[in-house]
Amino acid sequence: MPTIKYYLREGLLPAGVLTSPNQAHYDDEHLRRLRLVRALVDVGGLSIASVREVLAAVDTRDDSLHNKLGKVQEAISQPGSADLDPLAVKDVQEFFGRHGEDECYDVTQSNVTHMLAAALSAARSVGHDHFRQVLDAYLEGAKIIAQADVEYIAQQRSSDDVIEAMVVGTLIGDTVLKAVRRLAHAQLSRAMFSDGPGDATPN
Amino acid sequence: MPTIKYYLREGLLPAGVLTSPNQAHYDDEHLRRLRLVRALVDVGGLSIASVREVLAAVDTRDDSLHNKLGKVQEAISQPGSADLDPLAVKDVQEFFGRHGEDECYDVTQSNVTHMLAAALSAARSVGHDHFRQVLDAYLEGAKIIAQADVEYIAQQRSSDDVIEAMVVGTLIGDTVLKAVRRLAHAQLSRAMFSDGPGDATPN
């Protein structure tokens, strides 16, 4: 309960309707919003400041759906470290060139591309400059996943629901994907290294 | 430099060889380890405590490679919130049943399955109980991605390098995948909603 007061103070939740100077009314929409905030913080790992940004983007009224989706995507994608290895930036540009994306993004401009470059930069710094080899396969897998995401989002009725489903699907999807990818790793590791059953328990 | 001292204190870096009471020697291995720690913290988003755990698992000597990989995977997979929606647990079990994984994992036992259940639980709590629809497609995409990961890891020479590549590839790969998935989202959104060029810039 004190946490709710805190979120109200931070502007993450809209104030309730004051029925009297000391009585505010909160409806289901408030509860829904609260749970969304908790999901963003707990599962999405977003900071309070990021959540505020996301909600602001979600609540924007006057914009095309595509643009709004883009803005929300930026808000839910926090950039990595500030200083990038120029070689990593080049890796990203080459990757974009390979897939005809070079005209749509400026690597240093968007949070998403910055995230990608920061990750490859980090890989380079620990001696894994060949990690970029996996990029094409990642995109191939990501396309399948994104297709499912889009299909899921397309089930929503209102465009407000589309936006919210996009936020939830992207952030919770990140975690789901993390877990599923690890399951796939374990499956492959089992297939490759395990001589028989019995030593595949994770503990 | 003060940070290095801090990491030494916290046991994240091995102490240097004391050539004299006030002079310690650090070699390339120390530097490599330091960069690994930085990558885990900065890109992987791991806490200092988690990094310590991961390094302990990495430095374990007496274990089969497969088991060691399993232990390291647990260490780099922090579980979600403690209380899970039982329905979400059932979702995960059904998912496992569908893919013949039901014998290999106890949902509440492993960090990875817990992560998955926590994410689906969060989805349910915000009214997206149908998000589990995407699971099968996620696995399909994840298999392609995991295949690339395994191929990358298999390039390593020593089994120590395999373990390290697995840590780096998994954690940095998480971020890379996050970014690539968002790119795929944008691509699809562009294809679906954009009437023409010009409004596809993220800013």
Add this chain to the structure above:
DNA sequence: GCTATCGGAAAGGTACACTATCCATATGCG
């Protein structure tokens, strides 16, 4: 009229990741 509760504001607390200071030793330079 009396108590319990609520909204709102301000101060306090906790956890984490550093960072700064101190001190004794000891090395390198003149």
Add this chain to the structure above:
DNA sequence: CGCATATGGATAGTGTACCTTTCCGATAGC
């Protein structure tokens, strides 16, 4: 030899983020 500087090791302090507690005045309900 003597002295400034640097180093390892320990202790204490800093900054940030996310809550939590406390207080206050007003009112709702009995």
